[in-house]
Amino acid sequence: MLSVKDLHVSYGNIVALRGVSLELAKGEIVAVIGPNGAGKSTLLLTIAGVVRAKHGEVRLGESSILGIAPEVLASHGIALVPEGRHIFGSLTVAENIALGATTRRDRQAIAADVERALDMFPILRERYRQRAGKLSGGEQQMLAIARALLARPKLLLLDEPSLGLAPLVVRQVYEAIFELKRQGITILVVEQSVHRAVAAADRTYVVNSGQVAISGRSADLHGTAAFDAAYFGAASGAGER
Amino acid sequence: MIVIQNAIDAISLGAVYALAALGIGLIFSIMRLINFAHGELIMVGGFTLYALAGQPYLVMGLAAILVAAILALGLERVAFRPLRKASPATLLISSFAVSYLLQHVMLMIFGSRPMGVDFLPQLGDAVELGPLRVPELQLAAIVVTVISMTGLALFFRRSRIGVEMRAAAEDFTMARLLGVRANRVIAAAFVISGVLASMVSLYLVAQTGTVSYKMGVNMVLIAFVASVIGGMGSLVGAALGGFLVGIVSVSLQAYLPVDLRPYRDAFVFLAFIAFLLWRPQGLMTRRADMERV
Numbered sequence: 001m002l003s004v005k006d007l008h009v010s011y012g013n014i015v016a017l018r019g020v021s022l023e024l025a026k027g028e029i030v031a032v033i034g035p036n037g038a039g040k041s042t043l044l045l046t047i048a049g050v051v052r053a054k055h056g057e058v059r060l061g062e063s064s065i066l067g068i069a070p071e072v073l074a075s076h077g078i079a080l081v082p083e084g085r086h087i088f089g090s091l092t093v094a095e096n097i098a099l100g101a102t103t104r105r106d107r108q109a110i111a112a113d114v115e116r117a118l119d120m121f122p123i124l125r126e127r128y129r130q131r132a133g134k135l136s137g138g139e140q141q142m143l144a145i146a147r148a149l150l151a152r153p154k155l156l157l158l159d160e161p162s163l164g165l166a167p168l169v170v171r172q173v174y175e176a177i178f179e180l181k182r183q184g185i186t187i188l189v190v191e192q193s194v195h196r197a198v199a200a201a202d203r204t205y206v207v208n209s210g211q212v213a214i215s216g217r218s219a220d221l222h223g224t225a226a227f228d229a230a231y232f233g234a235a236s237g238a239g240e241r
Numbered sequence: 242m243i244v245i246q247n248a249i250d251a252i253s254l255g256a257v258y259a260l261a262a263l264g265i266g267l268i269f270s271i272m273r274l275i276n277f278a279h280g281e282l283i284m285v286g287g288f289t290l291y292a293l294a295g296q297p298y299l300v301m302g303l304a305a306i307l308v309a310a311i312l313a314l315g316l317e318r319v320a321f322r323p324l325r326k327a328s329p330a331t332l333l334i335s336s337f338a339v340s341y342l343l344q345h346v347m348l349m350i351f352g353s354r355p356m357g358v359d360f361l362p363q364l365g366d367a368v369e370l371g372p373l374r375v376p377e378l379q380l381a382a383i384v385v386t387v388i389s390m391t392g393l394a395l396f397f398r399r400s401r402i403g404v405e406m407r408a409a410a411e412d413f414t415m416a417r418l419l420g421v422r423a424n425r426v427i428a429a430a431f432v433i434s435g436v437l438a439s440m441v442s443l444y445l446v447a448q449t450g451t452v453s454y455k456m457g458v459n460m461v462l463i464a465f466v467a468s469v470i471g472g473m474g475s476l477v478g479a480a481l482g483g484f485l486v487g488i489v490s491v492s493l494q495a496y497l498p499v500d501l502r503p504y505r506d507a508f509v510f511l512a513f514i515a516f517l518l519w520r521p522q523g524l525m526t527r528r529a530d531m532e533r534v
Binding site for chain 2: 048050069070071074075079080082086088089090091095098099100102103147151
């Protein structure tokens with residue numbers, strides 16, 4: 001489904017990614033975890049077309065997508081829910097959700113998808129005509145996910161979906177993520193919250209200092225000494241498990 | 242009674258400033274470009290009226306709107322699109338370059354002296370509203386501004402591209418991530434700014450009966466001040482800023498001691514410097530801009 005090979009990204013002289021490679025199969029949830037500044041968000045932004053890579057390869061199915069503009073990638077079925085949600089605060093909840101369907105023209109299907117998204121997050125139905133800037137952090141996160149779903153994405157990129165949310169809200173958000181997996185959407189989720197992400201994901205990549213330190217099936221990795229060493233920076237000796 | 246007369250003067254002048262400020266504010270909100278070439282869109286609208294003098298006024302007016310919109314679109318394509326990823330400072334310099342280029346092209350073609358144009362001279366007549374005598378041009382300015390702003394508000398709220406433009410103005414990268422086409426949204430913003438500029442040129446030509454290669458310079462400066470006062474990036478703020486500048490200008494003209502009236506503009510700018518010291522973010526501030534500050 002998604003294949004990233006030897007991805008290098010720099011911001012001026014600062015190297016953010018040093019040869020990151022990862023694979024996602026269709027319908028999988030894959031977590032990328034790592035400490036602050038590890039390069040996780042840069043990875044998602046590069047896949048989504050916002051940040052330019054120095055070199056490397058990103059393929060969606062058979063197509064190379066590296067260097068393609070974000071608005072074009074959106075029509076290829078990639079949706080990003082960025083860190084900090086980035087909802088449009090001055091627009092209503094309804095307008096935010098509708099913007100998720102920007103690349104679509106099938107009005108009836110869009111209306112049905114709006115209903116489905118509102119069923120998934122009933123609080124958004126109550127707030128439907130309110131300005132999105134008035135929502136709480138958790139509600140904004142739900143709105144950001146609902147908006148992304150309106151694109152009917154093949155690949156959903158979630159950047160820190162639990163950041164700054166109350167535990168109850170985090171649980172709701174992850175329930176929604178599991179529901180999306182059941183619907184067959186492939187999900188790449190970036191988290192600092194190790195336990196939550198590893199518990200949800202089929203496979204996990206630990207990124208540290210712009211490199212994949214260790215990767216493998218989440219169930220096999222979690223709690224091992226190699227996993228802890230990779231996460232906390234002792235990347236040497238880490239590898240595929 | 243004089244107070245009401247002054248209020249009408251202030252609102253009508255503010256309405257024109259608001260139209261000009263909206264044109265500047267719209268482009269800034271989406272591109273972070275302070276387009277000083279907006280004044281030359283006003284100027285080109287004026288020269289279109291000059292070129293079509295003698296034709297029916299409706300034809301002249303529609304042609305001015307069309308030419309200014311097409312020029313705005315052309316400027317975006319030729320001068321600003323290649324610099325889209327450049328810094329705001331580079332964009333600003335580019336807009337100055339375009340502004341000077343267009344001014345001097347017109348200077349070479351038409352010379353430096355203002356030229357007379359007969360455009361809706363009957364708007365100079367006054368309407369008697371009870372004890373008040375209000376020039377029709379002032380009423381026309383208010384009516385046209387109200388219609389334009391209502392139309393713009395409906396466009397931004399009801400049309401798909403209008404909502405996309407509001408989203409892009411708030412968070413351009415996120416809008417693109419959702420599939421909003423950058424070229425389409427920016428081109429639409431330039432066309433709208435061209436139309437707004439041409440409306441200002443219709444007012445200026447009807448008011449003064451002349452066109453000159455510098456006719457947009459003063460207006461764009463006032464529009465820029467108005468959009469800063471309103472809060473750069475906020476369209477509602479730009480409109481409010483325009484009205485505020487108009488109200489302050491007319492009030493100072495009316496109530497300053499006679500000896501000081503020639504220095505009115507200095508007092509206007511002094512008042513706004515004081516305002517910005519108190520509220521540097523302007524009247525309306527978007528959260529994104531607050532974060533940047």
